[in-house]
Amino acid sequence: MWFVASALLALASSAGAAEAAPIKLLAFGDSLTAGYGVAPEAAYPVKLQAALKSKGYDVQVINAGVSGDTTAGGLARLDWALGDKPDYALVELGANDALRGLDPAAARANLDRILTGLEQAKVKVLLMGMLAPRNWGADYQQHFDKIFPDLAAQHHVPLYPFFLDGVALDPKLNQPDMLHPLAAGVDVIVARTLPAIQQLLGPPGSAPS
Template structure:
């Protein structure tokens, strides 16, 4: 055997083996990076209107701030980011998704549609906008939750039926968790609303948080399971 040739073949074989091992190692590092628990709090953004923004109450009394406080009291390491804009519609929410995503949220709760209903917007238009919002968020790799709204009953049963069904249809289409009615337990209760009869007062905000908290905690656990991070940080 030619020593030089034999050694060259042996060296090439060893190099190939080392390269293969290195590739496998790099792949395992990449997989670990994707499944390893994420440091820091979970970021939950609420993309909403005045009901999220906290119209008529102080920033500390707004729903996102009160929800974050309740979650921390329950031992949850969650930051709730207020992306509520008073007067915003589903069209407005769609236009500012990129701005919201700059905060790099893990989860986005979409709380929009009340102003569409107050303006008697065609439910088909509202549904199209919400559909586009959910699709864009999911395309960005964000977990999406949907908070439902009900139409004013003075618009008649046909409008109410068309509008109210939007949220269930979209939740089923995209497989996202749905909280059926954001104002559950608060709507039309004078003791829990401001003088306009529409926006919750601080007591009303606390009722919203109390009612929605089980939905949030359950879906935080589901989210934690999906990304393989501890359910209770």
């Protein structure tokens, strides 16, 4: 009887450990996600994880940001990123396409394939929108800015309209290049994106569906 009771206790403990595994949130992006120019502890995924934990979420935010990545670069490494078996993903790509004036149609196609790949892997997504620099002209701006709401509607995923909302072009919140946020800017991004991410995850303690 003692052996049976011990075995049952071990099984129960094992099941409890499995239930207690943190949900995995993949932060899939470029230098804005990776934390270019700030200390590792000030990177967006690190600060986001701390903010979510303060709200009661048992979550691991995986930093899958690569500085300089375009949407094509993100697509090329999607399978590698999925090796972490995420439950959810934030897709933050497109800024480098816009900065380089790359064809919006190509960026749209790459993001379309990224969202399709995540969908096939049963990963729930929040799409982080980006806006084109105004120096490329109204035509480029119109075609680029439409990418994100169009794809969010097409793939039935939620959209955060502009990842740098509240931070873009503010010298107090950006590094000298005026492209990458300072730690204070990262704090603003975390605070502003947090409600949309909580909506993606559901209430604390809920299992990924």
